[in-house]
Amino acid sequence: MEFLVRIQVGLPVDMPASERQSLLDAEAAQARELMADGNLLRIWRVPGRQANVSLYEAPDATELHRMISSLPLWPWMDVRVEPLAAHPLEAGR
Amino acid sequence: MEFLVRIQVGLPVDMPASERQSLLDAEAAQARELMADGNLLRIWRVPGRQANVSLYEAPDATELHRMISSLPLWPWMDVRVEPLAAHPLEAGR
Amino acid sequence: MEFLVRIQVGLPVDMPASERQSLLDAEAAQARELMADGNLLRIWRVPGRQANVSLYEAPDATELHRMISSLPLWPWMDVRVEPLAAHPLEAGR
Amino acid sequence: MEFLVRIQVGLPVDMPASERQSLLDAEAAQARELMADGNLLRIWRVPGRQANVSLYEAPDATELHRMISSLPLWPWMDVRVEPLAAHPLEAGR
Amino acid sequence: MEFLVRIQVGLPVDMPASERQSLLDAEAAQARELMADGNLLRIWRVPGRQANVSLYEAPDATELHRMISSLPLWPWMDVRVEPLAAHPLEAGR
Amino acid sequence: MEFLVRIQVGLPVDMPASERQSLLDAEAAQARELMADGNLLRIWRVPGRQANVSLYEAPDATELHRMISSLPLWPWMDVRVEPLAAHPLEAGR
Amino acid sequence: MEFLVRIQVGLPVDMPASERQSLLDAEAAQARELMADGNLLRIWRVPGRQANVSLYEAPDATELHRMISSLPLWPWMDVRVEPLAAHPLEAGR
Amino acid sequence: MEFLVRIQVGLPVDMPASERQSLLDAEAAQARELMADGNLLRIWRVPGRQANVSLYEAPDATELHRMISSLPLWPWMDVRVEPLAAHPLEAGR
Amino acid sequence: MEFLVRIQVGLPVDMPASERQSLLDAEAAQARELMADGNLLRIWRVPGRQANVSLYEAPDATELHRMISSLPLWPWMDVRVEPLAAHPLEAGR
Amino acid sequence: MEFLVRIQVGLPVDMPASERQSLLDAEAAQARELMADGNLLRIWRVPGRQANVSLYEAPDATELHRMISSLPLWPWMDVRVEPLAAHPLEAGR
Numbered sequence: 001m002e003f004l005v006r007i008q009v010g011l012p013v014d015m016p017a018s019e020r021q022s023l024l025d026a027e028a029a030q031a032r033e034l035m036a037d038g039n040l041l042r043i044w045r046v047p048g049r050q051a052n053v054s055l056y057e058a059p060d061a062t063e064l065h066r067m068i069s070s071l072p073l074w075p076w077m078d079v080r081v082e083p084l085a086a087h088p089l090e091a092g093r
Numbered sequence: 094m095e096f097l098v099r100i101q102v103g104l105p106v107d108m109p110a111s112e113r114q115s116l117l118d119a120e121a122a123q124a125r126e127l128m129a130d131g132n133l134l135r136i137w138r139v140p141g142r143q144a145n146v147s148l149y150e151a152p153d154a155t156e157l158h159r160m161i162s163s164l165p166l167w168p169w170m171d172v173r174v175e176p177l178a179a180h181p182l183e184a185g186r
Numbered sequence: 187m188e189f190l191v192r193i194q195v196g197l198p199v200d201m202p203a204s205e206r207q208s209l210l211d212a213e214a215a216q217a218r219e220l221m222a223d224g225n226l227l228r229i230w231r232v233p234g235r236q237a238n239v240s241l242y243e244a245p246d247a248t249e250l251h252r253m254i255s256s257l258p259l260w261p262w263m264d265v266r267v268e269p270l271a272a273h274p275l276e277a278g279r
Numbered sequence: 280m281e282f283l284v285r286i287q288v289g290l291p292v293d294m295p296a297s298e299r300q301s302l303l304d305a306e307a308a309q310a311r312e313l314m315a316d317g318n319l320l321r322i323w324r325v326p327g328r329q330a331n332v333s334l335y336e337a338p339d340a341t342e343l344h345r346m347i348s349s350l351p352l353w354p355w356m357d358v359r360v361e362p363l364a365a366h367p368l369e370a371g372r
Numbered sequence: 373m374e375f376l377v378r379i380q381v382g383l384p385v386d387m388p389a390s391e392r393q394s395l396l397d398a399e400a401a402q403a404r405e406l407m408a409d410g411n412l413l414r415i416w417r418v419p420g421r422q423a424n425v426s427l428y429e430a431p432d433a434t435e436l437h438r439m440i441s442s443l444p445l446w447p448w449m450d451v452r453v454e455p456l457a458a459h460p461l462e463a464g465r
Numbered sequence: 466m467e468f469l470v471r472i473q474v475g476l477p478v479d480m481p482a483s484e485r486q487s488l489l490d491a492e493a494a495q496a497r498e499l500m501a502d503g504n505l506l507r508i509w510r511v512p513g514r515q516a517n518v519s520l521y522e523a524p525d526a527t528e529l530h531r532m533i534s535s536l537p538l539w540p541w542m543d544v545r546v547e548p549l550a551a552h553p554l555e556a557g558r
Numbered sequence: 559m560e561f562l563v564r565i566q567v568g569l570p571v572d573m574p575a576s577e578r579q580s581l582l583d584a585e586a587a588q589a590r591e592l593m594a595d596g597n598l599l600r601i602w603r604v605p606g607r608q609a610n611v612s613l614y615e616a617p618d619a620t621e622l623h624r625m626i627s628s629l630p631l632w633p634w635m636d637v638r639v640e641p642l643a644a645h646p647l648e649a650g651r
Numbered sequence: 652m653e654f655l656v657r658i659q660v661g662l663p664v665d666m667p668a669s670e671r672q673s674l675l676d677a678e679a680a681q682a683r684e685l686m687a688d689g690n691l692l693r694i695w696r697v698p699g700r701q702a703n704v705s706l707y708e709a710p711d712a713t714e715l716h717r718m719i720s721s722l723p724l725w726p727w728m729d730v731r732v733e734p735l736a737a738h739p740l741e742a743g744r
Numbered sequence: 745m746e747f748l749v750r751i752q753v754g755l756p757v758d759m760p761a762s763e764r765q766s767l768l769d770a771e772a773a774q775a776r777e778l779m780a781d782g783n784l785l786r787i788w789r790v791p792g793r794q795a796n797v798s799l800y801e802a803p804d805a806t807e808l809h810r811m812i813s814s815l816p817l818w819p820w821m822d823v824r825v826e827p828l829a830a831h832p833l834e835a836g837r
Numbered sequence: 838m839e840f841l842v843r844i845q846v847g848l849p850v851d852m853p854a855s856e857r858q859s860l861l862d863a864e865a866a867q868a869r870e871l872m873a874d875g876n877l878l879r880i881w882r883v884p885g886r887q888a889n890v891s892l893y894e895a896p897d898a899t900e901l902h903r904m905i906s907s908l909p910l911w912p913w914m915d916v917r918v919e920p921l922a923a924h925p926l927e928a929g930r
Contacts, residue, residue, distance in 0.1 A: 001094075001153035002230065003176070004239060005327060013912045031275050044188065045271035047898040048842060048905045048916030052273055053190060060094035060153075061178040061326040068327040075292045079327030083096070083176040085154040085231035087238055089217050095323065097332060098234060106447045124368050137281065138364035140433040141377060141440040141451030145366055146283060154233040161234045168199045172234030178324035180331055182310050187838075187897035189920070191699060246838035246897075247698040247922040254699045261664045265699030269840070269920040271898040280373075280432035282455070284513060339373035339432075340457040340512040347513045354478045358513030362375070362455040364433040374509065376518060385633045403554050416467065417550035419619040420563060420626045420637030424552055425469060457510035459517055461496050466559075466618035468641070470792060525559035525618075526641040526791040533792045540757045544792030548561070548641040550619040560788065562797060571726045589833050602746065603829035605712040606656060606719040606730030610831055611748060643789035645796060647775050652745075652804035653881065654827070655890060682926050695839065696922035703924060704841060711745035711804075712829040734747070734827040736805040736882035738889055740868050749885060805884040812885045819850045823885030 001057070002041070003064050004082040008051040011076050026072040039067050094150070095134070096157055097175040101144040104169050119165040132160050187243070188227070189250055190268040194237040197262050212258040225253050280336070281320070282343055283361040287330040290355050305351040318346050373429070374413070375436055376454040380423040383448050398444040411439050466522070467506070468529055469547040473516040476541050491537040504532050559615070560599070561622055562640040566609040569634050584630040597625050652708070653692070654715055655733040659702040662727050677723040690718050745801070746785070747808055748826040752795040755820050770816040783811050838894070839878070840901055841919040845888040848913050863909040876904050 011020060034040035034056075043054040058064040061081070068079055104113060127133035127149075136147040151157040154174070161172055197206060220226035220242075229240040244250040247267070254265055290299060313319035313335075322333040337343040340360070347358055383392060406412035406428075415426040430436040433453070440451055476485060499505035499521075508519040523529040526546070533544055569578060592598035592614075601612040616622040619639070626637055662671060685691035685707075694705040709715040712732070719730055755764060778784035778800075787798040802808040805825070812823055848857060871877035871893075880891040895901040898918070905916055 001155070003326075004230075007327075028275060035275065043273040043275050044190075045273045045899070045902055047269055047271040047840075047902040047918045048844075048914075049918075053268075053270065061176040062094070062324070064176075065178040065324055065326040077327075081176060081326045081328075082239075083154040083157075083174060083233055084239065085158040085233040087229040087231045089214060089221065089229050096233075097323075100234075121368060128368065136366040136368050137283075138366045138434070138437055140362055140364040140375075140437040140453045141379075141449075142453075146361075146363065155231070158231055158233040170234075174233045174235075175332075176326055177332065178326040180322040180324045182307065182314065182322050187899070189698075193699075247920040248696070248838070250920075251696055251698040251922040263699075267698045267920060269898040269901075269918060271902040280434070282512075286513075340455040341373070341510070343455075344457040344510055344512040356513075360455060360512045362433040362436075362453060364437040376509075400554060407554065415552040415554050416469075417552045417620070417623055419548055419550040419561075419623040419639045420565075420635075421639075425547075425549065454518075455512055456518065457512040459508040459510045461493060461500065461508050466620070468791075472792075526643040527559070527789070529641075530643040530789055530791040542792075546641060546791045546793075548619040548622075548639060550623040562788075586833065593833065601831040601833050602748075603713070603716055603831045605654075605716040605732045605827055605829040606658075606728075607732075611826075611828065640797075641791055642797065643791040645787040645789045647772060647779065647787050652806070655881075679926060686926065694924040694926050695841075696924045698920055698922040704919075704921065712827040713745070715827075716829040732827060733890075734805040734808075734825060734884055735890065736809040736884040738880040738882045740865060740872065740880050747884075751885075806882070809882055809884040821885075825884045825886075 001060065002084040003056045003058060003061075004084055005054045005056055005064075005068065006046075006051070006080045006082075007054070007068075008049065008078045009073055009076055010078065011050070011073070023072055030071050034067055034070075094153065095177040096149045096151060096154075097177055098147045098149055098157075098161065099139075099144070099173040099175075100147065100161075101142070101171045102166055102169055103171065104143070104166070116165055123164055127160055127163075187246065188270040189242045189244060189247075190270055191240045191242055191250075191254065192232075192237070192266040192268075193240070193254075194235070194264040195259055195262055196264065197236070197259070209258055216257055220253055220256075280339065281363040282335045282337060282340075283363055284333045284335055284343075284347065285325075285330070285359040285361075286333065286347075287328070287357040288352055288355055289357065290329070290352070302351055309350055313346055313349075373432065374456040375428045375430060375433075376456055377426045377428055377436075377440065378418075378423070378452040378454075379426070379440075380421065380450045381445055381448055382450065383422070383445070395444055402443055406439055406442075466525065467549040468521045468523060468526075469549055470519045470521055470529075470533065471511075471516070471545040471547075472519070472533075473514065473543040474538055474541055475543065476515070476538070488537055495536055499532055499535075559618065560642040561614045561616060561619075562642055563612045563614055563622075563626065564604075564609070564638040564640075565612070565626075566607070566636040567631055567634055568636065569608070569631070581630055588629055592625055592628075652711065653735040654707045654709060654712075655735055656705045656707055656715075656719065657697075657702070657731040657733075658705070658719075659700070659729040660724055660727055661729065662701070662724070674723055681722055685718055685721075745804065746828040747800045747802060747805075748828055749798045749800055749808075749812065750790075750795070750824045750826075751798065751812075752793070752822040753817055753820055754822065755794070755817070767816055774815055778811055778814075838897065839921040840893045840895060840898075841921055842891045842893055842901075842905065843883075843888070843917045843919075844891070844905075845886065845915045846910055846913055847915065848887070848910070860909055867908055871904055871907075 011023070031040060031043070039057055041055040041057055043052055045052055056064055056067065058067060064081065068074065071077070104116070124133060124136070132150055134148040134150055136145055138145055149157055149160065151160060157174065161167065164170070217226060217229070225243055227241045227243055229238055231238055242250055242253065244253060250267065254260065257263070290302070310319060310322070318336055320334040320336050322331055324331055335343055335346065337346060343360065347353065350356070403412060403415070411429055413427040413429050415424055417424055428436055428439065430439060436453065440446065443449070496505060496508070504522055506520045506522055508517055510517055521529055521532065523532060529546065533539065536542070569581070589598060589601070597615055599613045599615050601610055603610055614622055614625065616625060622639065626632065629635070662674070682691060682694070690708055692706040692708050694703055696703055707715055707718065709718060715732065719725065722728070755767070775784060775787070783801055785799040785801055787796055789796055800808055800811065802811060808825065812818065815821070848860070868877060868880070876894055878892045878894055880889055882889055893901055893904065895904060901918065905911065908914070
């Protein structure tokens with residue numbers, strides 16, 4: 001099942017640069033793992049914002065929560081999840 | 094997987110009473126079938142409104158859509174679906 | 187450039203079934219053409235609603251408007267468009 | 280009478296890990312007591328968020344307030360309560 | 373238990389005056405009955421609007437729904453219910 | 466004239482317990498005075514929240530502001546005031 | 559006491575021109591009476607809309623409701639009322 | 652002074668095609684006049700919607716209202732106006 | 745041209761009393777100057793809040809911004825400006 | 838393609854004046870560069886607020902994000918981007 005996920009990141013402006021960088025590196029590594037596993041299908045930047053929209057594949061919302069909360073930036077994230085149903089136009093896709 | 098579903102029904106006030114009644118009867122019959130099949134787990138009235146909150150069990154959002162849109166009142170419904178993840182406090186439930 | 191598009195369809199409940207069906211058939215045909223042309227990349231049902239979320243590829247918002255307003259159901263649609271920027275995690279995708 | 284309760288938890292990101300853990304342990308213990316007493320009937324995670332949806336049984340809103348404010352995390356919670364009425368479909372349940 | 377109830381009435385502007393008057397008379401009669409029974413404790417007009425705020429006493433939301441939906445104007449009402457808990461300042465009131 | 470007042474209190478979580486207690490005591494004392502003077506007619510807790518709904522009698526909004534801002538917790542309050550008009554059903558009350 | 563009043567007028571587009579004109583004439587006459595009586599102190603157009611913002615002087619919300627609902631366009635109005643308190647800067651005004 | 656104006660057009664779907672076309676033609680003619688007079692500086696389509704965003708130059712809100720309400724589609728428009736102040740970066744523009 | 749201005753003041757609760765007082769004194773002095781110059785026509789307290797509604801006369805939004813940002817409390821203000829058009833009922837006022 | 842961009846700046850009130858000034862200077866320099874390059878076409882102040890509305894020309898949302906995030910104040914900005922489509926009235930502009 002697919003989910004549309006909106007994430008706004010709220011790292012404090014005054015976080016030391018090195019701490020911020022190592023967090024961002026860890027975040028990218030974990031996100032790439034989710035992509036490699038076929039869980040994180042697509043991801044886009046919301047232009048102008050420290051935010052993204054992404055498309056997940058997960059068996060259910062419990063597994064989706066496990067994936068999102070595994071991200072190192074999770075404690076600073078505001079996350080909204082929307083469930084998606086298959087559309088007949090994609091039948092046979 | 095469980096879903097929290099909010100439904101506001103908007104039947105026109107001037108619908109003939111018999112048409113309304115037969116719609117409501119068909120709706121109740123179909124809802125009871127969803128309950129018997131273990132899809133519609135709980136349902137509550139929103140006090141004061143022609144609306145309800147319900148708890149569904151469905152394999153995914155595609156099946157949930159099939160269930161909700163099978164309801165005879167569906168063309169008059171405004172529906173909001175929220176995905177639910179398991180909470181650790183219910184582990185072993 | 188990609189766009190996230192949300193469409194709520196508001197066909198009147200009392201539209202004659204044949205008129206509705208021929209509109210829906212024409213809609214599906216036109217949507218398939220947009221898919222074949224690589225403009226409509228993905229489409230999902232919003233569970234429980236006569237609504238969808240879709241992902242478009244278009245050179246700009248002017249072309250996107252031309253695509254969406256070419257859909258036969260357009261006069262009955264409420265449409266929201268959100269621009270998407272590429273995310274570094276997809277570099278090399 | 281049943282109530283639908285939405286809770287968003289806002290523990291500060293920089294709370295010491297041990298303090299956080301002991302708060303979470305105390306929270307879980309108190310929640311289990313509310314479950315054992317038949318007050319907290321169900322609880323779900325809102326996927327992606329430090330938030331939950333729960334179903335309470337309480338004689339009235341005054342007792343419900345006493346239950347919720349007994350939770351150790353209460354000072355950091357944003358809580359919304361919605362009263363639920365019985366639905367005729369559940370008659371005889 | 374007490375509930376705060378907000379009601380917006382949406383009678384169509386072109387309803388025949390006699391039909392409107394007999395509805396309003398029936399509404400007032402039923403509301404007075406709810407007052408006499410100790411269910412409808414207070415009622416205020418929202419200034420400038422065909423709307424009111426009222427205070428109900430009811431055993432639970434199920435009974436409250438029965439009371440509100442007994443009002444002849446109910447099919448034209450938009451109703452919002454908010455549960456109220458006792459405040460310690462009123463202890464001994 | 467009566468006013469419906471909604472107050473959300475936002476005391477910081479880390480306020481020293483003794484300072485908090487003396488503020489709450491002073492608040493209760495001042496609220497009781499407003500009750501004794503016939504200004505604060507009713508007060509309810511919003512279940513689950515550090516918030517209340519109350520009913521004031523005041524000659525006008527200027528006096529109401531003087532009453533509310535006399536409360537010791539006022540600097541930490543978010544307050545919303547709604548004017549109430551008499552309802553014909555209460556005529557002769 | 560002064561009140562800030564926002565009114566959006568929703569006359570149907572297809573109302574016959576003569577009916578519309580006689581309503582607007584009656585509205586203007588009644589509004590001028592409220593101005594002459596010192597009840598309607600100021601009135602502004604919301605640019606681009608069939609709406610206005612106005613400033614009323616009335617003893618209380620009950621009288622204000624009587625004034626607003628005396629306007630011939632009232633059945634087509636959506637009205638929002640906000641109570642205003644005197645500001646110390648205007649003391650001695 | 653410049654104003655940012657958002658207009659959503661709500662022509663009924665079932666308006667006869669010829670009536671719609673003559674309205675749209677008259678609208679375009681009047682809009683071109685506003686452009687020629689230096690009142691309507693820019694106009695954009697909101698992609699996917701029967702809506703536009705535009706930039707007006709007008710001496711004040713009264714004149715702006717006169718301009719907007721001169722448009723033949725005005726009775727079917729929902730209009731929002733936002734005042735704009737000069738930005739220092741454009742000094743000397 | 746007239747503007748309706750809403751200002752919410754957000755001075756921190758723990759600002760030293762003397763600093764607060766001197767800010768408030770400077771604010772009142774500057775506001776009185778704006779009143780004397782015919783720019784600030786009216787000002788009201790929003791009851792219960794550290795907020796006000798005011799009526800400004802200014803040649804345009806650029807000058808209005810200069811006036812508002814000249815207020816000593818400006819760095820702590822959340823300000824909303826609404827343009828007002830003349831209403832025919834006030835013609836000849 | 839053009840984009841409408843809304844930016845609210847949230848510099849902390851207690852930032853040292855020299856740091857603030859050097860940030861604002863760097864911001865102005867970078868904004869002037871975007872103007873010189875034909876990317877930032879127009880910019881307006883939102884009256885009364887530390888906010889602006891601007892009009893960008895960018896090949897797509899990815900480039901737009903690069904432009905906006907190049908601004909020195911970006912870490913303190915809340916940004917909303919809206920895509921704009923060409924309007925037929927401007928054909929030949």
